[in-house]
Amino acid sequence: MTAVACELCPRRCVIPEGGAGDCRIRVNLGGKLRATTYGRPSAIHIDPMEKKPLFHFHPGTSVFSIATAGCNLHCLNCQNWQLSQRGGEEMEQIYRADPPEVVKAAKEQGCKSLAYTYSDPVVFYEYVYDTSAIARREGLNNTYHTAGYINPKPLRRLCGLLDASNTDLKAFDDGFYRRVTGATLQPVLDALVTLREEGVWLEVTNLVIPTLNDDLAMIRRMASWMRDELGPDTPLHLSRFQPQYRMRNLPPTPAEALDRARREALDAGLRYVYIGNVPGHEANSTYCPTDGTLLIRRVGFMVVENKLTADGRCPTCNQKIPGVWK
Amino acid sequence: MHDLYALRSAAVAFPRVRHWHRREARFVTLVAVTALVIGLQLSAGLQLASREGTGWRAVDTAAIHRRIETGDLRDREADWYHPATAVERKQVVERP
Numbered sequence: 024m025t026a027v028a029c030e031l032c033p034r035r036c037v038i039p040e041g042g043a044g045d046c047r048i049r050v051n052l053g054g055k056l057r058a059t060t061y062g063r064p065s066a067i068h069i070d071p072m073e074k075k076p077l078f079h080f081h082p083g084t085s086v087f088s089i090a091t092a093g094c095n096l097h098c099l100n101c102q103n104w105q106l107s108q109r110g111g112e113e114m115e116q117i118y119r120a121d122p123p124e125v126v127k128a129a130k131e132q133g134c135k136s137l138a139y140t141y142s143d144p145v146v147f148y149e150y151v152y153d154t155s156a157i158a159r160r161e162g163l164n165n166t167y168h169t170a171g172y173i174n175p176k177p178l179r180r181l182c183g184l185l186d187a188s189n190t191d192l193k194a195f196d197d198g199f200y201r202r203v204t205g206a207t208l209q210p211v212l213d214a215l216v217t218l219r220e221e222g223v224w225l226e227v228t229n230l231v232i233p234t235l236n237d238d239l240a241m242i243r244r245m246a247s248w249m250r251d252e253l254g255p256d257t258p259l260h261l262s263r264f265q266p267q268y269r270m271r272n273l274p275p276t277p278a279e280a281l282d283r284a285r286r287e288a289l290d291a292g293l294r295y296v297y298i299g300n301v302p303g304h305e306a307n308s309t310y311c312p313t314d315g316t317l318l319i320r321r322v323g324f325m326v327v328e329n330k331l332t333a334d335g336r337c338p339t340c341n342q343k344i345p346g347v348w349k
Numbered sequence: 350m351h352d353l354y355a356l357r358s359a360a361v362a363f364p365r366v367r368h369w370h371r372r373e374a375r376f377v378t379l380v381a382v383t384a385l386v387i388g389l390q391l392s393a394g395l396q397l398a399s400r401e402g403t404g405w406r407a408v409d410t411a412a413i414h415r416r417i418e419t420g421d422l423r424d425r426e427a428d429w430y431h432p433a434t435a436v437e438r439k440q441v442v443e444r445p
Contacts, residue, residue, distance in 0.1 A: 026433035026441055036405050037437045043408040049427055050413055059413060061425040111422045112412040119420065149428055177429050 025054030032095045032145055032173050033210040046146040047110035048093030058149045060091035060111045062121040066103075066141050069132055073324040075168050076260050076299055078309060079346030080187040080224050081136060082319055083326035086166060087129035089120070090141035091150065096170050097205040098193070100232065100270040107142035122154035126161050136164035136186070145173045148181070155184035167223075171214035172206045178214055182221035187347065189226045189260070190215055194236035195245035203235065203270075212248070219253050224347050226258040228299070231276045231284055233264065242284045246291035255292050256345040261285055263300035278304065295345075311337040311344070318344060404440065 026039045029049055036044040038051040048060045068088045072081055092114050094107035101107055111117070120128070129137055137158050139151045144167055155165040164186040171190040192215065193200060197208040218225045227249060231237050249257055261284050263276045281298045285306055288296045298306035302323035309319040316339040320328040330338050335348040416422040433441075 026438050027430050028433045028437045029427075030429040030431065031427075034404070037433050037440045038405040039441050041408075041410045042405040044405060047406060047408065049430075050408060050410075052410070052413070052424060054432070056427040056430040057424045058427040059417070059422045059424070061423045063422055110406075110408055110413075112409055112416050117416075117421045149425065152428075174429075 025051075027051050027054065027056045029056060030174060031148055031177055033207065034095060034172075043110060044095075044146075046093045046095045047108075048091065048146055058147065060093060060147050061150045062119065063111065063117050064089040064091050064120055064125075064150075065106055065111075065114045065116050065118070066090040067118055067120065067128075069134060070138065071324045071326075072136065072166075073321060073326065075138055075140065075166060075189045076228065076297070076324075077166060077187055077189055077224075077226055078260070078297060078319070078321075079226065079258055079295070079344070079348075080166065081164065081347060081349070082329060084136065085132070085134045086136040086138045087125070087132060087134040088138040088140050089125060089154075090139070090144070091147040092142065093146045094143045095146050095172055095206070096143060099203050099268060100230070100264065100266075101268050102265070103141045104268045122150065122157050125154050126157045126163065129158070129163060130161065134163070136166055138166045138168060140166075140168040143170050143172070145169055148173075148177060152181055152184065155181070159184055169214075170204070170206070171211040171218075173210070173214055175213060175217055178217050179221060182218065182223050185218075185221075185223045187224040187226070188218050189228055190218065191228050191230070192245060192249075193230060195241050195248065196236065199236055203232075212252075216252055219257075225253065226260065227253070228260040228262055230262045230264055231281055232270075233273050233276055233280065235273070237276065237280050237284065239283060239287045242287045243291050246288035246293050246296075250292040255294050257293070258295040258297060259288055259293050260297045260299045261288070263298070265300070282306075309344070311340060311342055313337065313342040314340045316340070 026037055029036045029044050034045050038044055040051050040054055043050045050057050050059050069085050070088050072084050072086050092106055092109050092111045144151045158165055165184055167185050167188040169190055200206050200208045261281050265275050266273055278301055285296045285298055294312040298304045307321040308317055311318055316337050318331050332338055335344050417424050
């Protein structure tokens, strides 16, 4: 029996022959670890960039989004569990799309960016890497929506090809990570710092779940950490929880709880704090932190109005707004 | 004898209330079973995620091979792994 040790994520699974890693899709066949979903996505969609959510990165553009089965987290509230909590051999729908075909399809559809998303792109790393390399050569952007549960070396190698990442910070509490996601907090914090250090445009999402991670003191600690380690200009998306998968016993997050959390994060010094999954909420939009001018008005994932100047400044006070605008 | 008499007198003064019936035993059992089920359900829910992510998974290898043969899956060698060392192999926990 030739067991192998995976080095990709902090789980460091030791996998005997015929077994899979915790992610279900990295399988030891014949003593070699196989990326079984390489070039075999189970989800392909064209989304608005705002759905990732990336609000300071090419707003209002379309992004060609792909995902394969598998995930290295097991969130009780996963919204894509039909995809993420299954192995490739369990999927009914599998597309055959090798990296060159993905890039070709994205260009044909008029998308200037690719997104590796829905499940967690960490687990289909090789597919992401090869596709990103071709996309970069072809002038497309590579964006990444991840839980950030990845080891530093593979992440640094990938960062050279990434343009933007929305990374989940699910709670600022290791106990929450262990109970609700099956992961741990510190590697995620390390990944966030690495993404920032490597110059990848970074936005952070925190799904606010009633009673589990909506404590205002914890929100403040998280926002303070972000301010100090990632910078006050890092956008934070506070998203509304909807009961699903194995967490149907809690109600959706009340809008007032999200408002309170947003105030707390703004008070802690973050300049761009958004509220997600509440279409029509005023905090879907971007405001100038200096004079409060409405810069980008959004309704849900739709950009209704964009008043930023061509070089990404507030038209009223000329304040430079951080982001990648064109 | 004297003590026994005193005890009997006390028993008369404070007659023992007979309150244990079979139906109450059934009720107590029902409450205990319900509490147990709720407890198991809660702990299963809370520990579900933490039980996962503990190393590796047994998978249907025959199904994986079949889908590789049909082209639905790939046998592309992954990056970021190494043959397990003797110390690492000891971590492998047998799975059913």
